[in-house]
Amino acid sequence: MDTTDDxxxxxxxxxxxxxxxxxxxxxxxxxxxxLYSFVFxxxxxxxxxxxxxxxxxxxxxxxxxxxxxxxxxxSYLFKMVQNMAIDAFKKxxxxxxxxxxxxLIQDSQIPLTDSCTIFDLDEFEIRLKxxxxxxxxxxxxxFVLVKENEKKVSEVAELLEITEQSVRNQLSAALAKLRIHMxxxxxxFVIMFYNM
Amino acid sequence: xxxKDIDKLLADYLSNSISxxxxxxxxxxxxxxTDDELATxxxxxxxxxxxxxxxxxxxxxxxxxRIMKEVKLPSPPITKGKTRMFNLWLKLGKYxxxxxxxxxxxxxxxxxxxxxxxxxxxxxxxxxxxxxxxxANLVLPxxxxxxxxxxxxxxxxxxxGKESRELSFSGEGFFKVAxxxxxxxxxxxxxxxxxxxxxxxxxxxxxxxxxxxxxxVEGFVQVNTNDNQxxxxxxxxxxxxxxxxxxxIKTHTSLNTELAWKKSELVFEETPLREVIKTIERCxxxxxxxxxxxxxxxxxxxxxxxxxxxxxxxxxxxxYQFNIDKNMETRSIHLTFRKQ
Numbered sequence: 308m309d310t311t312d313d314x315x316x317x318x319x320x321x322x323x324x325x326x327x328x329x330x331x332x333x334x335x336x337x338x339x340x341x342l343y344s345f346v347f348x349x350x351x352x353x354x355x356x357x358x359x360x361x362x363x364x365x366x367x368x369x370x371x372x373x374x375x376x377x378x379x380x381x382s383y384l385f386k387m388v389q390n391m392a393i394d395a396f397k398k399x400x401x402x403x404x405x406x407x408x409x410x411l412i413q414d415s416q417i418p419l420t421d422s423c424t425i426f427d428l429d430e431f432e433i434r435l436k437x438x439x440x441x442x443x444x445x446x447x448x449x450f451v452l453v454k455e456n457e458k459k460v461s462e463v464a465e466l467l468e469i470t471e472q473s474v475r476n477q478l479s480a481a482l483a484k485l486r487i488h489m490x491x492x493x494x495x496f497v498i499m500f501y502n503m
Numbered sequence: 504x505x506x507k508d509i510d511k512l513l514a515d516y517l518s519n520s521i522s523x524x525x526x527x528x529x530x531x532x533x534x535x536x537t538d539d540e541l542a543t544x545x546x547x548x549x550x551x552x553x554x555x556x557x558x559x560x561x562x563x564x565x566x567x568x569r570i571m572k573e574v575k576l577p578s579p580p581i582t583k584g585k586t587r588m589f590n591l592w593l594k595l596g597k598y599x600x601x602x603x604x605x606x607x608x609x610x611x612x613x614x615x616x617x618x619x620x621x622x623x624x625x626x627x628x629x630x631x632x633x634x635x636x637x638x639a640n641l642v643l644p645x646x647x648x649x650x651x652x653x654x655x656x657x658x659x660x661x662x663x664g665k666e667s668r669e670l671s672f673s674g675e676g677f678f679k680v681a682x683x684x685x686x687x688x689x690x691x692x693x694x695x696x697x698x699x700x701x702x703x704x705x706x707x708x709x710x711x712x713x714x715x716x717x718x719x720v721e722g723f724v725q726v727n728t729n730d731n732q733x734x735x736x737x738x739x740x741x742x743x744x745x746x747x748x749x750x751x752i753k754t755h756t757s758l759n760t761e762l763a764w765k766k767s768e769l770v771f772e773e774t775p776l777r778e779v780i781k782t783i784e785r786c787x788x789x790x791x792x793x794x795x796x797x798x799x800x801x802x803x804x805x806x807x808x809x810x811x812x813x814x815x816x817x818x819x820x821x822x823y824q825f826n827i828d829k830n831m832e833t834r835s836i837h838l839t840f841r842k843q
Contacts (some may be wrong), residue, residue: 312747328576335570339563344555348517349545353562354722354738360563361570368574385546393538393545400516400530409526412519429721445771 316359316380331371335364342384350497351428359395373403389399393477402430403455411489446481448499449474509537513548565684569700632656633674636787636811638764643670646681646686652764654709655789675707675788677765680722695744696727704736705761709788711834715744718761724749760785769807769815776801776823780838785814790835798823798840 322330329399339360347356366387374383394435408431415496421473439447445467452466453474460478464471512529521529523635533541535635558589594625634641634652640650641657645664649657655674663670664686671691680688682701690697692708702722708715717726719739726734734742734751760778764786771779777799780791783822789812793799803822807815816827816836830839 331576332567335563335567338559339566340555341552342567343563345549345552346519347559348519357562357566360566361573364570366572368576382546385549389542389546390538393542397533398542400526406526409519409521410523433720435725440770450631460702480554486714 317376320376320380323367324374326371328482331368334367338380338384339364342388344390344396346392348428349392350399351405352395352399353427354429355395355399359388359391362391399428402428404428404435406455407431407435420426434489435485438485441484441488442481446477446484447478450485455480471495510543510547513544519549519622535543566683568684588779590636620706628658628660630656643668643681645683645688646685648679648681648691650677650765652676652786672706673708673710675705675709675764677703677705677762679703694729694746696729698725698727699723705765706763707785713746715746717742718756718758720758721761767809769805769810771806773802774804775799776803779803783812783815788789790833791838792835792840794825794840 319330319334323334323361342363343356344362346359347353350356350359363384367384405428408428411431442450448462448467451465453460458466460471460474464474467474509529509532509815510625512521512525512532512643516529517526530568534694536544540704553623563834566838611714615742631639631641631651633653633655636651638650638656642648643659643663645668647668651657652675655672657670657672657676659670666686668683668688670689673692678688678690680699680701680703684700688699688701690706692706692715693710695708695717697704697706697717699722702724703720704722704724705716705718705720707717709733715722717736719736721738721769723776724736726736728744728749730749732749732751734753738752741757741758741761743755744751750793760782761780769782769786771782772819779791780799783789784791801823803819805818807818810818819825821839825838825840828839
């Protein structure tokens with residue numbers, strides 16, 4: 308942040324403390340997309356990002372009188388949403404589907420967004436759940452054990468009392484089915500996720 | 504082995520360029536660190552970020568009116584052009600071929616008006632009804648997509664979307680509401696009012712039924728009752744309204760039962776007959792009254808594709824040896840099991 312910017316911000320904050328709605332809107336226009344974009348990267352969720360940005364700016368208005376001119380707006384914004392953002396982050400990284408999501412995003416080499424839609428983890432979860440319904444019971448079980456519970460092929464073979472080769476066969480049949488189904492929803496993505 | 508720098512792992516995660524093994528390592532660290540420690544790392548990454556994708560700007564500009572409302576400030580006007588009317592007709596044309604929809608323009612309403620002002624023209628109602636046993640898909644003037652289950656009716660004024668997006672509804676519908684933060688989408692029904700901005704949900708409210716239900720797939724929805732009870736739903740939550748007691752009950756749901764009717768395929772896997780019956784009731788909008796007994800706990804597996812209610816009942820009848828007593832006027836079916 309350069310110094311002229313800093314100076315403007317100080318003005319903006321004193322106006323905000325004087326209940327200026329215009330200053331509030333200006334502050335929003337200046338920082339909301341930056342915050343949104345960061346929280347989205349952190350949570351990979353559109354809904355959570357919206358909630359967190361909303362929370363931040365509502366708190367800023369409520370606490371406007373307590374705003375200090377000396378502290379940077381960016382650190383202040385972070386303080387406003389720290390608990391909510393950290394909770395959401397922890398929840399999201401522990402989701403079973405996140406590795407599949409990250410893999411899809413990386414392999415596709417296509418931005419997460421087009422002009423009107425954002426492809427996030429929530430969307431991926433819903434589509435994956437649907438796609439999983441298309442598998443046979445055995446395929447689904449093997450898929451869940453290997454890809455979501457991070458079990459080794461040999462462990463699954465032992466557990467289900469079948470050969471490792473048939474675990475591999477069933478798994479690749481399952482993955483092929485999933486790919487076809489996901490492609491219906493995300494034709495722009497080159498679906499290569501869950502490679503073995 | 505030296506642990507990778509968490510700052511680096513976090514940066515890779517944020518930019519979606521993290522490898523699977525690095526991600527698993529990061530997850531381990533995230534779960535070990537205290538919230539405060541974690542916040543320090545995350546804040547550092549936040550302070551370093553100075554750019555963003557333009558797409559996020561349009562996202563937050565849509566969010567502003569909601570925030571202004573929350574803090575009770577007047578919302579600054581957002582300039583948005585783009586009429587979607589033309590699109591609608593293109594889309595409608597496309598759907599018309601495949602969809603059986605009865606479109607009744609309630610011209611009668613218009614004719615009863617004493618003067619033929621423009622106002623009356625605009626007040627003309629558009630009515631969509633789906634016949635018994637059939638579903639219909641349609642796209643509203645604002646781009647909202649609606650799937651109607653059998654015997655459902657949706658009405659709106661000709662000027663829908665101009666200033667407001669309001670419609671009245673009975674039956675069951677799956678709504679994929681087009682985002683428009685300036686014009687909330689409001690559904691009126693006998694018992695419940697639903698208010699959303701841009702979300703996906705299933706609404707079940709047949710006049711003949713004892714309960715109404717809203718199940719949210721995506722986004723955010725607010726449901727109001729006539730006696731001013733309010734409930735807000737998050738994705739994978741549903742609210743059931745008991746018409747007799749006027750009680751609202753909010754629960755979690757996997758959405759399987761609620762959305763089963765939308766698919767042309769019914770899949771039962773080791774499902775207790777009790778549940779199978781419930782799903783059939785929902786999908787075909789009938790009441791099934793079954794004799795109690797241990798057969799209701801029997802597990803049943805089958806996949807039905809594009810079958811009618813009669814077909815499905817016949818197949819079950821062969822399996823379970825029950826008698827079917829059907830009254831289509833009240834849409835109720837009695838099942839009595841023959842002694843085995």
